[in-house]
Structure formats: C-alpha cells, structure tokens
Amino acid sequence: MERLPGFRDFYPEPLPSNENWSADVRQMIFSTWRSVAQRYGFREYDGPPLESLELFTTKSGSEIVGQLYNFTDKGNREVALRPEMTPTLARMVATQERHYKKPIKWFAIPQLFRYERQQKGRLREHFQFNADIFGENDPAADAELVALLIDTLRAFGLNHEDFVIRLSSRNAWQEFFCKRCPDESKAYEFYQIIDKMEREDPVKSDALLQALGFTLEDVKAFIAAGIPNAELQSILDNLKSRGLSEYVKIDYMVIRGLAYYTGVVFEAFDRKGEFRAIAGGGRYNNLVKLLSAGKVDLPGLGFGMGDVVLAELLKERKLLPKTEFGIRAFCLIEDETLRYASLALVQSLREKQLGIDYPLTATKGDKQFKRALELNARFTCRVERDAAGAVLVRVKNLATREEKILPPGDVATALA
Ligand code: HAM
Secondary structure, X not given: OOOOOOOOOEXXXXXXXXXXXXXXXXXXXXXXXXXXXXXXXXXXXOOOOEEEOHHHHOOOOHHHHHOOXXXXXXXXXXXXXXXXXXXXXXXXXXXXXXXXXXXEEEEEOOEEEOOOOOEOOEOOEEEEEEEEEEOOOOHHHHHHHHHHHHHHHHHOOOOOOOEEEEEEEHHHHHHHHHHHOOOHHHHHHHHHHXXXXXXXXXXXXXXXXXXXXXXXXXXXXXXXXXXXXXXXXXXXXXXXXXXXXXXXXXXXXOOOOOOOOOOEEEEEEEXXXXXXXXXXXXXXXXXXXXXXXXXXXXXXXXXXXXXXXXXXXXXXXXXXXXXXXXXXXXXXXXXXXXXXXXXXXXXXXXXXXXXXXXXXXXXXXXXHHHHHHHOOOOEEEEEEXXXXXXXXXXXXXXXXXXXXXXXXXXXXXXXX
C-alpha cells in the first residue's frame, strides 16, 4: 500500500534516506515555534481538523475553496478538512471572546489539507504555525506580529541575509483602486490579478487589468515607487526601534490571495528567491463580524508559517540541527535468572525519568550490546549477584569505558 500523493510519512532519525521526512526535525520545528510564541506572550489554542464546508466557502477566497478536501458525512453534513486555521480561529473567538481580556494573542500548530498540484514547497498536507491578535486596531499590533515572525525565523539560525519580510497594505491598494475605478465590487478581482502578477505572463496581466480599467504600466509605477502609507510607516518605525529594520521592506507587489484581508499584509521570502513564500499574513478586521452574523465586531490579524518551505530552506542553508536521539542506559540481561531483578531496576530508573531500554526476550550478549549502540545509549547496566546473593549493578560508561559496581539504589545518580 502506498501513501496518498502529497502526504508525508515522518520517520525517526537516523533516516533511511535523504528523501524521508524526519519526525525529530518536525518536533524541533514545533518546539521552536512554541518557545518563540511563548516569549511573545501568545497562548496556545486548537480546533477541529474537520469543519462544516460553509466555514470556508464564503470566507477564504476562490483559490483555497478550489483546493478543499470536502465530502458529505454519514449524517448528510457537508464537511471539509481545514485548509487553513483562520476561519476556525475567528469562529472560536467570535463565540468566546467575552471571556478573554483584549488584546487576545493566541497561537496554534494545526495540520492543514489542500488539494493542490504537488510541487516544490507545496504538498496536500502541511503543518502551519499560526499566530494571531484580536481586539487591537493600532499598527503596533501589526508590528508586534511582524517582529514575532522575524524572531521565529531567527530562532532557526536564519538572518537578514537569508530572508526578508515584504510589507504591503490593502488600504494603500484600495486607495489606488478607488481613484481609478468607481465599482468597489471589483476590488477583490483586481487584488487577485496583482497577487498572481509575479508568476503571470505580463501580456495576460495587462489584458486582465485593462478589462477593469487599469494599465500594467500604472500598476507597476505604483509598486516601483513603494511609498509607505501612514500605517506602514508606523510599522517601520516600530521595527526600527527594535533593531529589526534590515528584515523588512515595502513591497506593494504583495497583496495576498485570501479574500478576508482588509489592511496591512505581508509575506516572508528567502532573499535569493529560490523558494515559495515561507509565511504570509495580514489584518482581517471583518472576519469575526462576518462569522458571527454581525454579533461580534473584533479586528483581527495574524500570519501562518508552513513547515514545508521552512524545512527545505533550513536544509539548503545547512541549518537543520543534528538531532540528539538516544537513551540514558541499556540494561543488559545476560543471565535469564536475573530478568526479574533487572526489570525491577529498569522500572525504578524509568520512574526517576531516565530513558532506559532492555532486551524484551532472551538475547545473545553481543546482540544486546549492538542494540545498546544502535539506541545511542550513554551507559549499560547489568544486574549481578555477589557471593552472598545480594543484587549489585555493574554500570559502564560507553564513552569512557569506565565501570562501577553499585547497589541498585545508587544507579540513578550514577547515570544522571
Ligand atoms: P497562506 O499564505 O495560505 O496563509 O499560507 C501560509 C503559509 O503556509 C505559506 O506561506 C506556506 O509556507 C504554507 N503553505 C500554504 N499552503 C501550503 C501547501 N499546500 N504546502 C505546503 N505549505 C503550504 C494562510 O493560510 C493564512 N490563513 C495565514 C493567516 C493566519 N493569516 C492570518 N492569520
């Protein structure tokens, strides 16, 4: 049986081949995400991986809706695997926000599903670090999120020569749009043309823009000028005070594909432009209102960082850490009459939080020793009996070859 295309198996290290995804690396990525989020005072939340289809169809935008994994469940409900976390989060916040002090600062590490064409940096399943803030209109909140995004990437050893955050604003684009087109209902269509422009044939972009009354030349001139509007200037000043200026630039080419963004938007890219976006986000001030049918009106903003592009980039920059795996000790059982005494030792050491393994069944001595080495054990221990029949433990440090014979009660200290 083969796994589905676009899905991953995660194996423990050492990996069978360079092609495999590492469960240890995934764990390292998650714990780095968690620790930076906690440094910034974000609390962890989670939601269900399966949601009603409706949550995504009206709110996310056509591109993501086209990629939904959806089906009718046995209760005749139209459901979908979550392609992103933001609608779930906005639903959760809309329901319970009155119980939380503002601003709400929450993070999550969901697994997401999108039926995309599989390519470099794009799979049908990925994990995404999401950090979002609710209840704050001031650009100080946008700056706080951008700083968190920068510090998250820095925590993996990346610096300003590796990545840049491209900052933009839908407000700036909306102003540009309204000066030239009276029909505001066309704004999202216009944003989508801008969003695809970097990858699209310029002749096609020009034709699409002209159909809405714009020219490619005019749009390009606006992007090239790159003049920050007031909210973007405020973010730049805020980041400058933190010494983070070299990590950001104004780039109106970024507008974001998702439908719900209303203000500042941003994306993180590798400087060499070899990879797809590492992360993306922005402000969505109407989503909570939309999902609560007007009952709760709370501004929101956030970003998502996927594990796929991040892992590819870290691998390419040789920043994937050597994963430390291994146990503290392997308990050799060469004399089966000592198995129960050995199990008692194993149990007592595990209760002291030490990682211990042993042969489950009678096994030749050399095989046991090989197993200890495979498991990267720091020590071996072997239960023995002295002439009077008392239980003693022979502890060997596998690095120094030093051996000690100890009463069972002293073994934990010797191993620690
Ligand atoms: P997004 O731009 O769709 O935003 O995804 C954010 C990041 O997730 C991307 O930059 C990319 O690294 C990763 N990603 C997306 N799709 C895939 C895929 N098929 N395979 C691998 N990685 C992928 C959102 O999802 C927004 N909900 C983020 C957000 C949170 N905005 C506000 N709060």
